[in-house]
Amino acid sequence: MTISRRTALTGSAAALALAGSRSPAGAQSSQVVVGTWGGDYGSLLQSQIDQPLVKPLGIEVAQDIANNDPRRTKLIAEKGSRRSSMDVACINDVDSYTLSQADILETVPEKDVPRLSAVLPVFRKPHSIPHIYSAMVVLYNPTKITTPPKSYADLFDPKYKGRVGFSDILYNFNMAGANIAAGGKANDFTAGNKLLKELKSRDPKVYPSNEALAAGLKSEEVWITTMWLARGFMWKKGGIPIAWSVPEEGAIPILFEAAVPRNSRAKDAAWKYLNAMLDPTAQVAFADKMGYVPTVKDAKLPADLAREISLTEAQQAKLRPLDYAYMQQERGPLLDFWSKEFKA
Incomplete structure (x- = not known):
């Protein structure tokens, strides 16, 4: 069968569009759903990570806002599902341990999250990244x-x-x-x-x-x-x-972390999101606005701020x-x- 140039280009465009959706089995999405807290934390994710760091990568971010306990419960309930309702889960260190023991969280690959090399060794875990503490x-x-x-x-x-x-x-x-x-x-x-x-x-x-x-x-x-x-x-x-x-x-x-469920359908985008959470500029912004200390070696706080929160x-x-x-x-x-x- 002969395929014309027009047909080939149309097919390629359709394939790209399909790869960006969440519907086909095995497809990677250009949208990432972040399960997180609302309020100041959620707003800072949007202003310091979603818009300046993740959007330029062609990734659309949607927030699934809830408190810690409902998010943990949802992740556990969805363990056997083909697809988790969130691709990145923001969790505290206690729930991080619980979910990792239940084999719900994916191991974080260093090749896909290169900013792991800047994380303070005391905070390194195989199943999550440390965001702030x-x-x-x-x-x-x-x-x-x-x-x-x-x-x-x-x-x-x-x-x-x-x-x-x-x-x-x-x-x-x-x-x-x-x-x-x-x-x-x-x-x-x-x-x-x-x-x-x-x-x-x-x-x-x-x-x-x-x-x-x-x-x-x-x-x-x-x-x-x-x-x-x-x-x-x-x-x-x-x-x-x-x-x-x-x-x-x-x-x-208290350590606030982020992880990716094993049944996320957008892992490529999720790893990019975790990497952005470890960006030094974003971490300093969280420290300045919320008072949480960075978890990476190269996030340098102003001296007066460091005296207040460290x-x-x-x-x-x-x-x-x-x-x-x-x-x-x-x-x-x-x-x-x-x-x-x-x-x-």
């Missing part, structure tokens, strides 16, 4: 608490009755902080749970979200809480009267990472305690 500190109102608190244990001082607040969505980290305050073990929260039960009698406030907790701090309903240093940095910039202390027992770190070497050496295996194994019982025995 911070530490859980003690936030307080310096006009109400004139002697800076030194530890997580200070939240449990009876003199702060009715003035302690928590964000409900950080229940597992709040419980880990209480456990450190009580001298408990990383794989046994018994001591911390006892301390939380004692605190319950002193009218602690539990807010449904980080933003609601910020409102409680702004209204001075709450004087002291635990929260990511990065959040404290943002809230202070927004005019909320707060200061913070890195707990002397050692702070709990930990000293001594504080870094005392970081208290969560026991991921324990947090996964006890996820249900931890939530039950928080919801039924502490918050209720």
Whole structure:
């Protein structure tokens, strides 16, 4: 059969168009769906990564916005599906561990994500890239608490009755902080749970979200809480009267990561997106706007910003990472305690 030049060109154009769609089996898409948080994080993804770095590559980005738990649940539910509803999943380090253990996340190939070479070695993982990190500190109102608190244990001082607040969505980290305050073990929260039960009698406030907790701090309903240093940095910039202390027992770190589900239908685009998340300019922008510290060696922060959001070497050496295996194994019982025995 003879094929004319016109027919060949038309066929090639059609093939290219087909390759850019998500419909045919095995086709790679020029669209990437990013499962992420909304608010400032989602906006910064759009302004610092999607538009300047990914769009010029011919990749269209759509955001699937939800909190951490629904995103984790969706990824688990879709494990057996031919296609995941998202191509890039933004997750915290606890869920990253859970999903990797369930074999839901694809191994990140260095050849497709060359910026991995710039990642600080302490943050390298086979199934995800580290985007930004911070530490859980003690936030307080310096006009109400004139002697800076030194530890997580200070939240449990009876003199702060009715003035302690928590964000409900950080229940597992709040419980880990209480456990450190009580001298408990990383794989046994018994001591911390006892301390939380004692605190319950002193009218602690539990807010449904980080933003609601910020409102409680702004209204001075709450004087002291635990929260990511990065959040404290943002809230202070927004005019909320707060200061913070890195707990002397050692702070709990938080790492926000990104990964690609094994059943993503747009892996080529997804790897390019992960690579863009490690761009030094974008990482500095996240630090400036949100207070999270870069995870790559070549992202240089201005000196004044570094003083605000970075930990000293001594504080870094005392970081208290969560026991991921324990947090996964006890996820249900931890939530039950928080919801039924502490918050209720």
